Amino acid sequence: MLELKRLFKKNVYIEVKNNPQPVENKPTIPDGLWVKCEGCGKILYKNDLEENKKVCNLCNYHFRLTARERIEQIIDIGTFVEINKGLISSNPLDFNGYEEKIEKLKRTTELEEAVITGYGKVNNNPVVIAVMDSRFLMGSMGSVVGEKITRAVEFATEKNLPIVIFTCSGGARMQEGIFSLMQMAKTSAAISAHNEKGLLYITVLTDPTTGGVTASFAMLGDIILSEPNALIGFAGRRVIEQTIKESLPKDFQKAEFLQKKGFVDRIVKRSELKETLGKLLRLHRS
Known part of the structure; x- marks a missing residue:
């Protein structure tokens, strides 16, 4: 009987409410x-x-700046005209996934390739300009990059104009193999013809400028400028150290180190770059 009474015993349940935690009012900051x-x-x-x-x-x-940002900072407003548009990379070695990667980069960067070329004025001084963009396969030099730079130099030669090239590159484009390496000779030959005509060629080295670009048109300028602390070199630091079995200075391959060794003429802050280029172009005209 006791067991039956327990079955029908009224159970009383007490609801225990958790104390609500204070809500912290954090400011919402847009991304x-x-x-x-x-x-x-x-x-x-x-x-x-x-x-x-x-x-x-x-x-x-x-x-790092995009090519468009660089042009806006350097070229006088309303004077820039782009040339050599519509050149598109092929896949000469049938490198797996290369074409898809190029198409994706075109969408994300709104560029056709890793360099923009054109002409305009810097402080009212006419000039041809080529600006590399690191967002497009790290500014690597494939056949289209080499062709656009070559055509820009040839245009400057034909029009008797100085040319300024802003370099920013990881070097030759491995997906194009020997076709990429051939651009080193092609761009250098065009610059040689420009030089024989007595025209001014200025390079502005920005971070990073390495590999085949350094070994060709980047270091052929009549005047070589650089932004502060830019990485400039051919082979990588670790490759060199493993090859020579020695440790390199901490500032090795930095713009300041190269200036001390005579590879860079002047390091120019970005805020002073347009004025510096304007003065050099004006002196060349006079």
């Missing part, structure tokens, strides 16, 4: 307003950074 500096690690307000030509006002670190 893309802040940028971390790769030089000093500080967080920078994006608008301030862009107003300062993408140079950190704390440590002077020069962020």
Whole structure:
């Protein structure tokens, strides 16, 4: 009987409510307003950074620019005319996935290739310009990049104009093999013809300028300028150290190191670059 009474015993349940946790009111910050500096690690307000030509006002670190941004900073407003448009890379070695990668980069960068060429004015001085863009396969030099730069140099030769080339590249494009390496000779030959006509050729080395680009047109300028702390070299640091079995200086392959060794004529801050180029072009005209 006791067991039956327990079965029908009324059970009382007490609902225990958890104390609600205080909600922390955090401010909502939209994405893309802040940028971390790769030089000093500080967080920078994006608008301030862009107003300062993408140079950190704390440590002077020069962020990489797109080709369009570079042209906007250097060429006088309303004077730039693009040339050699519509040249498209092929896949001469049938490299697996190369064509798909090129098409994807075209969509994401809104570029046809890793260099933009054209002509315009710098502080009212006419000039032909070629600007490489690291977003497109690290600015690597394939057959189209070499062809566009060659045509730009030939255009400058034909029109008796100086040319300025902004380099930013990982070197020759491995997906095109020997076709990429041939561009080193082709661009150099065009520059030689430009030089024989007594015309001015200025290179501006930006971070990074390496490989086959360094071994060809990048170092053939009558005047070679560089942005601060830019990486400039041919082979990689580790490859050189393993080859010579020695440690290299910490600033090896930096613009400041190359200036000391006579490979770079002058290091110019981005804020002073347009004025410097304008003066050089004006002196050449006079």
